[in-house]
Amino acid sequence: MEGGEKNRDKYRVGDADLSKIRNRNERRVISHLPDILAGYPDFEPDVIAIQDIYALALNRLPARYTQAFSIVLQEQVSDEDIRQAVREAVVRVMNNPTDHDEGRGPVQW
Secondary structure, eight states: HHHHHHHTTTTTTTTTTTOOOEHHHHEEEEEEHHHHHHHTTOOOOHHHHHHHHHHHHHHOOOOOOEEEEOOOOOOOOHHHHOOOOOOOOHHHHSSSOOOGGOOOOOOOO
């Protein structure tokens, strides 16, 4: 069994493939990240900092899980809510940089 197939099996219950169920806010946070980061020209986040910002922003927002064919009648989280969560996460990471050499973990709220 190849790696990708093995990982998909972790998200299976019987015949139900749960691997495609996603938090709708994940893509929304990703779409706003570049614009928000551009507003902090003196901040040059590395990969870990961007991952921390992404995770922190998502943790500030309610989860909105949907399957591939879900119909979303109304977004309960506004774009401004998303942008505010990302801004707060950027500031938090800027003020608490992860020191990879000292083994400090990810930024916590």
